[in-house]
Amino acid sequence: MFDDELSPAERSAFDALPREQMPSLELEERTVALLRQKGHLPTPLLAHKRTDAQTHRKTWLIAGAAAAAVAIFASGMALGQYLGMSKAVQVASMSAQTATEAAAHVQQSGDMYVAALASLGNLRDTSDVVGRERAKQTALTVLGAAAEQIAHLAPDDPLAAAVLRGLNQRSRNEGPVAPSRSVIWY
Amino acid sequence: MNAAAEAVMQDSDRSLAELVLGGDESAFRLLYRRHSPRLYLLVLRMLGGQEADAEDVVQDTWLKATERLDTFRWEASFGSWLCAIGLNVARESLRKKGKREEQWSETTDAAGPAPRDKVDPLDLERALRGLPDGYRTVLLLHDVEGYRHDEIAEQLGISAGTSKSQLFHARRSMRAALDGYGKDEAHV
Numbered sequence: 001m002f003d004d005e006l007s008p009a010e011r012s013a014f015d016a017l018p019r020e021q022m023p024s025l026e027l028e029e030r031t032v033a034l035l036r037q038k039g040h041l042p043t044p045l046l047a048h049k050r051t052d053a054q055t056h057r058k059t060w061l062i063a064g065a066a067a068a069a070v071a072i073f074a075s076g077m078a079l080g081q082y083l084g085m086s087k088a089v090q091v092a093s094m095s096a097q098t099a100t101e102a103a104a105h106v107q108q109s110g111d112m113y114v115a116a117l118a119s120l121g122n123l124r125d126t127s128d129v130v131g132r133e134r135a136k137q138t139a140l141t142v143l144g145a146a147a148e149q150i151a152h153l154a155p156d157d158p159l160a161a162a163v164l165r166g167l168n169q170r171s172r173n174e175g176p177v178a179p180s181r182s183v184i185w186y
Numbered sequence: 187m188n189a190a191a192e193a194v195m196q197d198s199d200r201s202l203a204e205l206v207l208g209g210d211e212s213a214f215r216l217l218y219r220r221h222s223p224r225l226y227l228l229v230l231r232m233l234g235g236q237e238a239d240a241e242d243v244v245q246d247t248w249l250k251a252t253e254r255l256d257t258f259r260w261e262a263s264f265g266s267w268l269c270a271i272g273l274n275v276a277r278e279s280l281r282k283k284g285k286r287e288e289q290w291s292e293t294t295d296a297a298g299p300a301p302r303d304k305v306d307p308l309d310l311e312r313a314l315r316g317l318p319d320g321y322r323t324v325l326l327l328h329d330v331e332g333y334r335h336d337e338i339a340e341q342l343g344i345s346a347g348t349s350k351s352q353l354f355h356a357r358r359s360m361r362a363a364l365d366g367y368g369k370d371e372a373h374v
Contacts, residue, residue, distance in 0.1 A: 004354050006329065007301035014329045016307045020223035021230065023241055028218055031245045032211060040252045041211045161212045 042168040044148065113142060140167065192263065199264040203255055218248065221265050228269055229276045231326050235315045243279050247272040273327075273341060280319050298358035299365050313363035321356035328353050 006014070035041040117139055144167045150160035199220075205213030222244060229247070230240040250271050258267055314322055314330075323342065327333040328349070335346040335353075342349070 004298075004357055005301070006357065007303060009303045009305050010301060013305035013307050013310045017311065017330060019227060019330075021227040022223045023226040023244055027241045027244060028215065028222075030241075031218065031248050032214065034245060034249055035214065035252055038249065038253075040206075040209070040249075041214060042209045155215065156212050158212060161210060165209060 042165060044151075044164060044168070113139075140170075143167070196260070196263055200260055203258070203264065206252065207255055214252075217264075221268050222248075224265060225269055225272045228326070228331065229272050231314060231330070232273065232276045232319075232323060233279065234319070234322065239279055239283075240276075243272060243276045246275045250275065269331075270341060273323075277323070277342075299361035302361060302364060305364065309364055309367050310360075312367065313360045316363050317356060317359055321352060321359055324349055324352040325356035325360060329357075 032041060036043045143163065147160045147163040147167070150157055151164060154160065199217065202213045202217045206217060225247060226240060226244050229243045230237065233239045233243065247268065251268050254271075258264070314326065317325065324338060327338045327341065328335070333341070335349040338344075338349040339346040344352075
């Protein structure tokens with residue numbers, strides 16, 4: 001009754017049609033933002049709810065940059081407080097011209113961050129519970145900000161994602177306190 | 187893709203999906219980048235080339251798929267399941283815009299345009315965009331995506347006979363459109 005087959009030329013033309021086309025890059029960000037909004041994906045530590053993809057992206061970058069600046073400054077100041085060193089202030093004002101320089105800065109400031117943490121762990125005075133807790137919160141905030149930056153550099157990096165996920169889970173368990181507010185200014 | 191490659195892909199999709207269920211964003215992005223190109227072009231064609239609408243449909247499809255991910259049994263491929271959701275979301279989008287799918291017709295008219303012995307794929311894409319939504323859907327699923335009539339019937343909630351009838355009319359409309367392009371070019 002409905003016998004109207006395709007000719008070989010028609011069949012070939014259908015076969016020649018592409019089957020895939022990448023949508024705009026913005027759509028991926030929009031979709032991820034929607035899934036975060038609906039609670040299917042965790043919200044990054046320093047991001048707030050956004051509905052517009054472009055605004056979200058720009059704000060994300062600004063928030064990330066601000067967090068990094070605060071993190072570097074806070075870690076530098078903390079280090080100065082604990083070790084009495086002036087190098088930390090220099091770290092905060094570093095500006096790399098090349099990737100090698102930037103990597104060296106990361107290494108240097110990272111070493112100082114770890115040294116500051118070690119000194120915190122080695123403190124003999126254990127009576128200042130509040131002070132130690134503040135220092136721990138600062139260390140976690142810096143860790144989160146560093147993971148955010150790595151996630152910007154390499155969105156598929158599983159380690160950065162795991163750190164963010166863990167910190168996110170922690171902040172959810174501890175209540176709706178904005179982590180950025182827990183930075184302590186020494 | 188051969189069967190072994192498909193099996194590896196399916197295992198990989200499943201592993202990623204399990205990570206997504208645990209809230210892993212990078213796993214979601216990998217799954218998204220792997221399957222969105224096929225989904226996007228399918229719904230873009232179904233919506234007659236409306237890019238903004240197609241992007242909205244893709245976004246809603248991923249939301250629905252993520253919501254239902256824990257109920258997916260992995261008996262079919264993840265990509266097929268995703269596209270099936272996408273087709274329903276696209277049909278819903280057409281309905282919301284008031285573009286009703288044509289009444290299913292069981293009649294056959296007099297002889298239509300003859301099958302063509304030469305078809306430019308660009309003209310074919312253009313003809314697809316110009317078809318009524320109902321015809322385009324069946325033609326797309328059968329002749330582009332390779333669905334069988336029983337699968338189309340299940341997907342669209344119609345009988346297999348209706349699917350055959352719609353395909354018959356869709357092909358005739360497509361040929362008429364292609365003939366029209368040929369005449370336009372002859373006049374230029």
